[in-house]
Amino acid sequence: MSEYILDVTDVDKNFGGLRALSDINLRVKEGTVHAIIGPNGAGKSTLLNVIVGRLAPNRGRVLLGDEVLTGKQPHEINQLGVARVFQTPEIFPDLSLLQNVMIPAFAKRDGEFKMGFLKSLFAENEIREQAEHLLEDVGLIDHQDQIASSMSRGDKRRLELAMCLGQRPKLFLLDEPTAGMSRHDTNRTIELLQRIKERGMTKVIIEHDMHVVFSLADRISVLAQGAIIAEGTPEEVRNDPRVKEAYLGGEAV
Amino acid sequence: MTNTKIVSPKQDILYMVILSAVVLTMPIWLQPFGAAYPDLMQKFMIFGIFAIGYNILFGLTGYLSFGHAAFLGVGSYTAVWSFKLLSMNVIPALIFGTVLSGLFALAIGFVSLRRSGIYFSILTLAFAQMSYNLAYSVLTPITNGETGLQLTQGDARILDRAAGIQADASLPTPNLFGIEGIGYSGFYICAALMLISFFIYLRIFRSPFGLKLRAIKSNQSRMGYTGYNTRPYLMTAFVISGMYAGLAGSLLAVTDPLAGAERMQWTASGEIVLITILGGVGTLIGPLLGAGVIKYFENILSAFNDTVLVNAFSFLPDWLANGVASVLGLFVGDGWHLTLGLVFMLIVIFLPGGIMEGINRLWRLVSNRSSSSAEDKEKEQPSTKEA
Secondary structure, X not given: OOOEXXXXXXXXXXXXXXXXXXEEEEEEEOOOEEEEEOOOOOOHHHHHHHHHOOXXXXXXXXXXXXXXXXXXXXXXXXXXXXXXXXXXXXXXXXXXXXXXXXHHHHHHHHOOOOOOOOOOHHHOHHHHHHHHHHHHHOOOHHHOOOEHHHOOHHHHHHHHHHHHHOOOOOEEEEEOOOOOOOHHHHHHHHHHHHHHHHOOOEEEXXXXXXXXXXXXXXXXXXXXXOEEEEEEOHHHHHHOHHHHHHHHOOXXX | OOOOOOOXXXXXXXXXXXXXXXXXXXXXXXXXXXXXXXXXXXXXXXXXXXXXXXXXXXXXXXXOOOOOHHHHHHHHHHHHHHHHHXXXXXXXXXXXXXXXXXXXXXXXXXXXXXXXXXXXHHHHHHHHHHHHHHHHOOOHHHHOHHHOEEOOOOOOOHHHHHOOOOOOXXXXXXXXXXXXXXXXXXXXXXXXXXXXXXXXXXXXXXOHHHHHHHHHHHOHHHHHHOOOOHHHHXXXXXHHHHHHHHHHHHHHHHHOOEEOXXXXXXXXXXXXXXXXXXXXXXXXXXXXXXXXXXXXHHHHHHHOXXXXXXHHOOOOOHHHHHHHHHHHOOOXXXXXXXXXXXXXXXXXXXXXXXXXXXXHHHHHHXXXXXXXXXXXXXXXXXXXXXX
């Protein structure tokens, strides 16, 4: 077993003539938080899409521990232990918050397919308690019977966090988890993510908010025009002149 | 519309008891509506089974099949063949009809479920029309073409003959160990099967499996990133709903042992979509109500003719009575589809959730009014989202 939980090697991704990712190499150690920053259009979300199986890379491969992810379906990759929150929250808008959180928990317990259509949902106490606990964790327990589509965008984000956390993924990918949140909500999310960090869950996080990045990340990769231009500890990256030029634009951080 | 509460099995038993009471007393309370005759009540039950089965697919997963009449047809043909070859007992007919439709659904679903949305609908429609046309052409030896498949004196009926049951001069009727499949006893056979079907359907709605199907409808790609392989879920729902349709088709043959290809035509597939939307897609009881309403009006309105209308308006001066009768005549008799179309338009525009949404709105209106007058009664009005 390698010491890296995520190992991305020589990944290229082209869209027609556009090279969205070129020669990406990324290694993430187990139990750490790795941030990916970079200007808009740098290819950050494309990279996550390649990892979760939404896009197939033109070249290169992705490993989770010793498991090859490249070429697998999204549901297989999730079953191997990769969960993701999206830039725009991907939840089940027609279901209640509690049901939203129960569904990933079922996936974790029952696998990719289980028939059992004569069993009552009512008897699934364990899953329900777990879901209630998660909703409590993200501060949504008071709304558990509300329909998810009626929640604010910030609440939907926290709901999606709870859904993914319930799967206790080996690798947790977060695509701008605090975008569009108020300062107060952002701080609550940071606090929540820090708590998970203590549980030893590996995270890859894309974020524009430098406050979030520097309070969470152990290592940072800087992506610009589809290539990684710098990588290191927050301190190293902050002082890297190339980064300042490409991304921070001379702005004081 | 949506079931956001997790319901206890005890409440469901109460639900079943009430439903059984309502259904089994239909011959009594339908009398004032002029609908208490066995033929029509059998139709209520049969199309009720068809509709709840269809709702498992369309209501839970959101996949709109335009070819479910094919399964109804397969069920009917299989049942009639079972009567001809094996026995006039309804049990083998129902079992074979349901199982064969299930297998047929497995084959059609295997291909159609590779696509979603409109492409899925078109694929199912294409398969159903193919079955319809085959029944008229290549498959004539099995379906007896335009004449339809009928019982004859010379049928083999192996099991019946082995048991020493000889047909007399008239054609035998399908029966359940002597209980005839026609008339009131036929209605009770259909009602019992409808209640059993409904119970299974209720369990599916209340199971984790049902929840996952609704999650597929809500956000299918999220289901993928959550670790679910959605194809086998959709496949299971498709086959179950195909089996329900097959059971309904076999029951059509039980109550009238004759099967024709017109049962598979696209208009029949469209009717079940109409029934489900009219009653309330994705609601528990809505499809049953939809089936009841449509079959009721089909029978009542289409029975009206010009003479009846002229008689009804005979109190008016002759010229006016004739005028009124000829205008109304467009909407009844053969023209009842015009009424159906108008009602359907109104429902889709003003009550997209169907009859159930109408009932829920009324209920909320009433409960708001009474809760403002009597605060302490508030606790007795739980969420109406249940049904």
